Amino acid sequence: MFDVIIIGAGVTGTAIARELSRYKLKVCLLEKEEESAFGVSKSNSGIIHPGTQNPPGSLKAKLCVQGNVLTRKIARELGVDFKETGELILAFSEEEIFRLHQLRDEAQTLKVPGVRMVDQIWLSQNEPNLSRNVLAALYAPTAGIISPYRWVYDLAEDALDNGVEIRTKSLVENITVGGREFTVATSSGEYKSRFLVNCAGLFADDISRMVGVDDFRIRPVKGEEFILDKKLENLTRHLIFPLPTKTTKGILVIKTADGNPMIGPTAQEVEDKTDLTTSNDGLQKVLAGAQKLVPGISGKDIIAYFAGLRPKAGDDFIIRREEKVPGFVNVAGIQSPGLTAAPAIALMVVGILKSCGLTLKEKLFFRSHRSKTTHLFSINFSQARKLIQENPAYGDIVCRCEMVSAQEIREAISRGAKTLDGIKFRTRCQAGRCHGSFCTTRAMKILSEERNIPLTEVTKRGIGSEIVKKDRDHD
């Protein structure tokens, strides 16, 4: 019997799990996929928004501003790189400048720090590759970037270190409510708890329906994103935005934690919650949108692409206790800026659980800090030399494009990577310009050795995505 079960190990669920792990509670996190962060939280822009561009009075607006502050603090504790890049929202006409002033005033009401207008002279000095048609920009210095999956992994691992049980490959199929007890039936067995938190992302409406609350629908909005070669790392210094429309922030020129610039995302409503296809249409839209901001970008610079689905349920987040089902909390419709808001959502949800009767007694020893994972690509040669002398396996390079060693891959596996994608997200092995042509076989072998599974059971991202069909030597 758990005190709290959380459904969904995306950024929302893992942030809540970590927050709850401060207290003397039995907490369980259930996830249908093979690893955490395999839902919406793996395919987004990775921006920690400053809090501009959200309607004042909305939940999104408030939690985004708080989330920006909390993300920095927790990222420092967990040793995850957060980089403050600042963002620029560009105006191409007098009318747009007027809109920027409105945005600035809204941001100031929301207490977004340091927001100010900058002129063409400032822009030509600080952002030389921008279009010459830009007349002015709104500068928000507190915008930043983070690796979304490494962020989720560290939140999850810290929660695990503090006693949370994480059950992956556990698809929630049915929930029964009896007295003050939830029985959650999953593909890996049954779990019981006194409180239940629904963070199931795109499927939060299905989960909510299972307990009898059926008053919202998740409508996915697809975003296609295109990653550029790392050689263009210094294309821009800031995150570059056009003026937002009512529904989206538009096509951006993004900096990422891995160094590659990225352009996108599109915004297109789709029916199918598993539709992660990219299209020619999306590519054309994104290229045109990005070139309007930074004309030097060309289609040739693209080395990879993906799509993500924003789990939208109306205009705002839905975060509430359900009076009809005491002990049940919905955390649904976590669209953008959900990545930013997650730590603030977590605090809010813990508050809601308390108001529902959950007793919060702080542990004497909460492990809030983690040591930073080592990546050869992020240290200099003299640091690398020392590391390799201490542990020779750091000198055993597996991925040639991104310089990832066998030791880093083994560490990723010991921290929870179970699939090739899991290794890729944690280490960047297979994420470079050759797309794994060189390192896939070696990464498969290490995974098979460390997890003690046959090579035919090594998958890209879980059951059904096996890499090879047959092993001649072990038939």
Add this chain to the structure above:
Amino acid sequence: MAAALSAQENGVEDILILERDQFLGGILNQCVHTGFGLEYFKEVLTGPEYAERFIERIKAIPGIEVSLKTFVVSLSADKTLTFLKPGKLETVKAKALVMATGCREKTREMVHIPGTRPAGIFSAGLAQKLINIEGLLPGNKVVVVGSGDIGLIMARRFTLEGAKVQAVVEIQGTSRGLMRNLVQCVQDFDIPIYFNHKISAIFGRDRVEKVKVCKVGQNYCDVPGSEFELECDTLLISVGLIPENELIEMAGAQLDQKTNSPVAEGVNKTSIPGLFVCGNSYKVYDIADSVTRDSELCGKMAAEYLKELAGKNRGFGKK
């Protein structure tokens, strides 16, 4: 290896070969099919046999030192290399440097195929490595994208392994590969080949399930109504090779934006004196014998450069 041997024959005494793999021979090791050495050795050899000829000669020469599992990670304009190997990170400075780093395959991402991104999409070279070196069969129903030599050779390989090759789909009007490979690897096995066609979408969430193929007209535009689908669990990408020259680029040598080959006056040269490039990293060659000939010339060129340098610096020591 050919460059090292030729440099040695032309008087260079002190030679170091750095190789990231645990064997010498490079891509030859995974080319277990025959067809190598027709011109150079006047014999029909497999890739590994071809490599072995050179390895034996290298081993017999004490002046050529070989360091395996040695991964070069940086190069500066003064020809200082930084490399990693298990337990070590070191630098070494060369008077003359020959880069023979080979090439890499273009990826699905570079040809922008829309659709999903499941397991089952391989570069043809990766599939070759999985089958020939690791003994692993990537899939049972295959579509080959592009008609490069490796793709054609792999169409035959998959067929011999008992898999069904559904088609080879080539966007251009003719094959990119050698005529003999087109005949011996595709036509002889009755594998359908579609010229002027492209893959317009990939389907399948976890693993490839099928692809959409369509005919292309002028400027590679889709011909409406020409689409059809092919079931498959595996997609092999064989759409060309790119010389691997990121290291010389790091050192400041100029590269051709389109081909990724070095730009300089003269074959095998770069814009940095004493820095030479040969084999597939200079330019993608069809057959290994051309690589060998090119590399022998390059080794000689490096030897001549050193002689000239020694002439200039006479009296400053001989190495």
